[in-house]
Structure formats: C-alpha cells, structure tokens
Amino acid sequence: MSEFDVVIVGAGPVGLLLACELGLAGCSVLVLEREIAPHSPWRAEPLGNRGLFSTSIGAFDRRGLLPALRKVSGLPGGVDRDEPARVRFAGHFAGIGIDPANIDFDALSFRLPSPTPDSMMTSLDAIETVLSERASELGVQVRYGVAVSGIAQDSRGVSVHGGDREFRARWVVGCDGGRSTVRKLGEFEFVGTEPQFTGYSLLASLVEPHELRFGFTLTPTGMYLLRPGGLISMMDFDGGAFDRAQQPTVDQLTTVLRRVSGTEVTVNEVRHASTFTDRAMQASTYRRGRILLAGDAAHIHSPLGGQGLNTGLGDAMNLGWKLAATVHGDAPDGLLDTYTAERHPIGAHVLDWSRAQVTAMRPDPSSQAIQAVIRDFIATRDGSTYVFETITGLATRYDLGGAHPLIGRNAPDFRLDDGSRLADLMYDGLGVALDFSDDHRLRGSAAHWHNRIRYTAGPVHDDLGLAAVLIRPDGIVAWACDDDIDPTAFEHAATRWFGSVD
Incomplete structure (x- = not known):
C-alpha cells in the first residue's frame, strides 16, 4: 500500500495549486483524478476561458508562476516591474459591466501601485498546465484515470480506494468539484438553495447571427452572452427544470435561445454543449476529522461573475501552509481549524453575491426594477469602486483579531528600495x-x-x-x-x- 502525507482528489486548478503548496513545503503528495487525460475542449479556449482577479493573480505572483501563466495564456510580454498595471477588465454584476475609468483606485484600502494586474483572462487549461509542471518539479505525483470509490479514516490516517488500488494518507482533501465523491463519502452536510434557472454553454454556429448582440444582453425573458468564435451562454428561468442528465438537442437550444433573445435566430452545427444551474450550496464545515474540502467540493453556485474559480484558489492558498505545518508538527494548536473559520464566511458571501445577481436578472417586474437601481448604483464612482473591490477580493478581510485595520487583509505589494517586491x-x-x-x-x-x-x-x-x-x-x-x-x-x-x- 502506497503511503503519502496528503492525498488530493481532483486535478483541477484548486487541487493542483494545493498540491504545489504542499509540495513546496516538503510534503509527499498524491493527486488522483478520475478523468483519463488532463486536457479537454471544456478546459481549453474558448470554452475554458476564465477571469482571474487580484487575490488569485497575487497567489501566482508570490510563487513565481505569473510569468509562466501569462506566457501559456498568450498574453504579450512579461510584467514590467517599474510600471503599474492598468485595469482593462473590471468584471460585471448581473451582466452590468464595470467601467474601469469609473473606479476610484485611491479609495481602495491599503492598495499600492503594482505591476501585477487586478484582473486577467486565461483558461483552465493554461492554469492546469502551469501548475502541473510546477507540481512535477516539486515531486508531486498525479495519476489520471483513477476514480475514488471509498474512503475510511481512523485516528492515524485515511485509506483511499481508487481504481483497483488502496492508498494511505495522513490527510485527504476533496477538490473534486460540485458533485464531489469525497464530500459524499465523508458525509459532509451540504445545504443551500435550489436553482431558479437552467444555463446553457455551447460552441456552435448560428443562422442569422446578426440578430444577436455581442457581449452580455439582458432581456425581459432571460440573458444571453455572445462571444467571438461561436461561444454562446444563456439563462432560461425555468426553475432549473431541464434534466441535466440529458444532452441538450439542437432544437432545444434553438428554442431556448429564441425565447431568451426574442429573435428568430437558429442554432446550427453544435460542436459542444452543456448545462448548469444557479443551485447555491455549501458544506457546513470544510473539515471532518482528517478529511477536508476545497473549491467546488465545498461550495457551488452560478458561474456569474467568475467567482467560483477565484474562491477555490483562495481555499487552496489558505489551506496549503496550514496543512503542511500540521503534517510537519509545527502547527500551533487549532491552526487547521482556522481554515473553515476563515474560508467558510468567504464562501457564504460568494453564494449570496451570486444569489443577488440571479435575483436582479430574473424576468419579472420586481427584478427588473431592482436591476434599474443597480445600474444607477454601478454608474456612480462609489458604486463601481465597491463592486470592483468586492469581486476582485481586494475588500476581503479575515477576522483575525487585533486592532490594526490591515490585519486579516491581503498584504499590499510593498516595493523595497533595492528593487525587490x-x-x-x-x-x-x-x-x-x-x-x-x-x-x-x-x-x-x-x-x-x-x-x-x-x-x-x-x-x-x-x-x-x-x-x-x-x-x-x-x-x-x-x-x-x-x-x-x-x-x-x-x-x-x-x-x-x-x-x-x-
């Protein structure tokens, strides 16, 4: 039986970042992934495109991984250490875009000019490529095509049944997504709210594409998002009634797109299609004995605003050093318990932020009235600043005690006189x-x-x-x-x- 300090289930961005953090601290780590191969169309551009915000970008920067991520993401050049980065993409709330020119950066708490951006576009494939390479350098083992079927813990460790083998670890972390096997086997309570809509993502060609507008379009019956390359997303407020076990047909996709867009556009030649909902659920605790959860395994919600990936990466950064110290016997009493204490409120806030967006996008008169108020709010300088600070994580502050207002916040990007940061x-x-x-x-x-x-x-x-x-x-x-x-x-x-x- 193979033995490790930590077994991580799930080789997505969250699992791989956690593996890198543990490997950097000298832990022996095994990552088990049920998928046979690391690459798929859903992880590569354009379907796998994701936005990273300040705290996530800072995590890559502080481990020396940002240049590699920029390169793999196809971003030009490196980071100019002497030139503060400009904000080109400020995100959105309920499909209402934030104008970077309307943000009062001087009002952001404890923020210093930095060459690292507050936001950037990349893909899941790019993130996983960079993290996989670093994990390998750190001696982390990653095994694909291994589905976990059983977990049993005792006072000394955890036995993990994967494929036809059994692995032994002192700790196990489930980073295996919204339908987490680890969460179910570990008997974690998972509570929240049921969905209001069925969402669709597809890569397809259209007949009469000129009838649709590019970008986010909120309509009286829903929302659609059209991006270059035939990437389409849409939300149908059907109470999440579509059977997600079934693959949506071309006729079904055409019907939904016509309904939410109010046009006679026709979907044609679908290359890839999937569905999602705004079901918002969270584990009541992120730890049960020697089993922990991170990322979508710990919390799920609608993908509005790109908060899921960033929240999961934050989980990994918070947990990594604490679990490593526990493995090495250096951790003070209760250190590992601060993982749930600090990250659970963040996850709960993200779920509420998602629910608020869904409510503002509903196709009913009350929600449309709320949406109008939000538009007016975001149009103000204070409103744009507040939303930007929230979605980028710049407003995040853990309750660590202590009187100083900087305690619990992400550290400013101090620059020493010798040129180092x-x-x-x-x-x-x-x-x-x-x-x-x-x-x-x-x-x-x-x-x-x-x-x-x-x-x-x-x-x-x-x-x-x-x-x-x-x-x-x-x-x-x-x-x-x-x-x-x-x-x-x-x-x-x-x-x-x-x-x-x-």
Whole structure:
C-alpha cells in the first residue's frame, strides 16, 4: 500500500495549486483524478476561458508562476516591474459591466501601485498546465484515470480506494468539484438553495447571427452572452427544470435561445454543449476529522461573475501552509481549524453575491426594477469602486483579531528600495516579517522563526505609515504596527500562526 502525507482528489486548478503548496513545503503528495487525460475542449479556449482577479493573480505572483501563466495564456510580454498595471477588465454584476475609468483606485484600502494586474483572462487549461509542471518539479505525483470509490479514516490516517488500488494518507482533501465523491463519502452536510434557472454553454454556429448582440444582453425573458468564435451562454428561468442528465438537442437550444433573445435566430452545427444551474450550496464545515474540502467540493453556485474559480484558489492558498505545518508538527494548536473559520464566511458571501445577481436578472417586474437601481448604483464612482473591490477580493478581510485595520487583509505589494517586491520574498512559501524601523528592532525576535519566517529590513518606496508587518505564507497580514515596534507583540503573533520558537 502506497503511503503519502496528503492525498488530493481532483486535478483541477484548486487541487493542483494545493498540491504545489504542499509540495513546496516538503510534503509527499498524491493527486488522483478520475478523468483519463488532463486536457479537454471544456478546459481549453474558448470554452475554458476564465477571469482571474487580484487575490488569485497575487497567489501566482508570490510563487513565481505569473510569468509562466501569462506566457501559456498568450498574453504579450512579461510584467514590467517599474510600471503599474492598468485595469482593462473590471468584471460585471448581473451582466452590468464595470467601467474601469469609473473606479476610484485611491479609495481602495491599503492598495499600492503594482505591476501585477487586478484582473486577467486565461483558461483552465493554461492554469492546469502551469501548475502541473510546477507540481512535477516539486515531486508531486498525479495519476489520471483513477476514480475514488471509498474512503475510511481512523485516528492515524485515511485509506483511499481508487481504481483497483488502496492508498494511505495522513490527510485527504476533496477538490473534486460540485458533485464531489469525497464530500459524499465523508458525509459532509451540504445545504443551500435550489436553482431558479437552467444555463446553457455551447460552441456552435448560428443562422442569422446578426440578430444577436455581442457581449452580455439582458432581456425581459432571460440573458444571453455572445462571444467571438461561436461561444454562446444563456439563462432560461425555468426553475432549473431541464434534466441535466440529458444532452441538450439542437432544437432545444434553438428554442431556448429564441425565447431568451426574442429573435428568430437558429442554432446550427453544435460542436459542444452543456448545462448548469444557479443551485447555491455549501458544506457546513470544510473539515471532518482528517478529511477536508476545497473549491467546488465545498461550495457551488452560478458561474456569474467568475467567482467560483477565484474562491477555490483562495481555499487552496489558505489551506496549503496550514496543512503542511500540521503534517510537519509545527502547527500551533487549532491552526487547521482556522481554515473553515476563515474560508467558510468567504464562501457564504460568494453564494449570496451570486444569489443577488440571479435575483436582479430574473424576468419579472420586481427584478427588473431592482436591476434599474443597480445600474444607477454601478454608474456612480462609489458604486463601481465597491463592486470592483468586492469581486476582485481586494475588500476581503479575515477576522483575525487585533486592532490594526490591515490585519486579516491581503498584504499590499510593498516595493523595497533595492528593487525587490514582497512577491519576490515569498517564492519559497515562508512567512515574511518586514521591518521598516531604523534600528531593525525585530531582527532578534524574528530569528527564532528563521526556518518559517523570512526577515527583511530596510526602507520601501511607500510604507503606508507602517513600522513593521508580519505576513503569513498565503499573503495575509497577521500583525501590523504603525508606531514604536513592540517585539513582544510580534512574538505573540508569530507564535499564534507559526508555532513555538526553535
């Protein structure tokens, strides 16, 4: 029987990013994927196109993976370290686009100019290609064509039945999607709301395509989205009644498209088609004993706004370093429990954000009235800024305690006077202590955690009025100080998140 520190079920972006985080920390990791091959039309362009937002892009940046992701995604050039990135795509709410020119970037909390963008378009295939290569470099084993059929845990670990083999691990993480086998076998409670619509995604040619508009189009009977290359999405508010076990026919797709568009357009030559709903469900906890959940296995909702992928990647970054510390015996008491405590509220908020969009898009007079109010709100500078800050994750703040308003937030992109950036200090997955004081008051204290915290002293281009900052491996500020540095306060925070001193 093969034994590993962690077995991850699911080789999508969430499972692979988690595998990379664990491999970077020196854990032995096996990833099991039921699909026979890593590539499919649903993961490549254009069907696999996805938007990444600030926190996800920052995760790739802090592990040195952003240049490779840009290259594989077909984005021109690299990141200009001396030129702040411009926002070209600001997202949308309920199909109502955000104008980047209407965003007040100066009002965004603790945001510094950065060469990394707040948003970018890529594909699932590109993300998985980059993460698979890094996982292989880190010694992670990935096995395709292995469907998990059984899980049994005891006080020492978990037995996983996959294919005709049994694998043993100290921990198992389900990253196997909305119909998660791990979630079902682990007997996790999965609760939420039932769907209001059936959605359709298809790659097809059209007869009379000129009758449709490109981009998002909200109509009195639904919504459709037409993109170049024959990619069509549409929402039919039928209460999720379509039997998703059946493949939609050309006639069915034509009927729905005509109904939601109000035209006589005809669907022709369908190459790929699938359905989805806005069913919004969440596991009541993300951990049961030695079994954990992340990504769609932990929470599902409509794909509106591209929040699912970004939320799942956030799960992986939050869990990775905590699970690795637990494996190595370095974790302080209760560290792994903070995974659910921190990420469950984020997932719940994303579900509500999705539900709000669906409500605003319903084809009834009340919802249309709400939609009109939202349009007026988004047209304001404050409204655009609020929506942008929310969907990009810039507004996210974990409740970690502590009085400083930066604690619990994603760390600003500090740039040191020697030209290095915070991201450069985090490639190896350690925490970071930034000491901006003239007398380097934290040097002695930080030395106690030398194998878990990288200490860096020196001036930066803009310290935001801070004297020192402690940053967790996932990029979240664990402690911050504006005035005279108190080494005892720093040591208390370091012990809370990184365990006892050596």
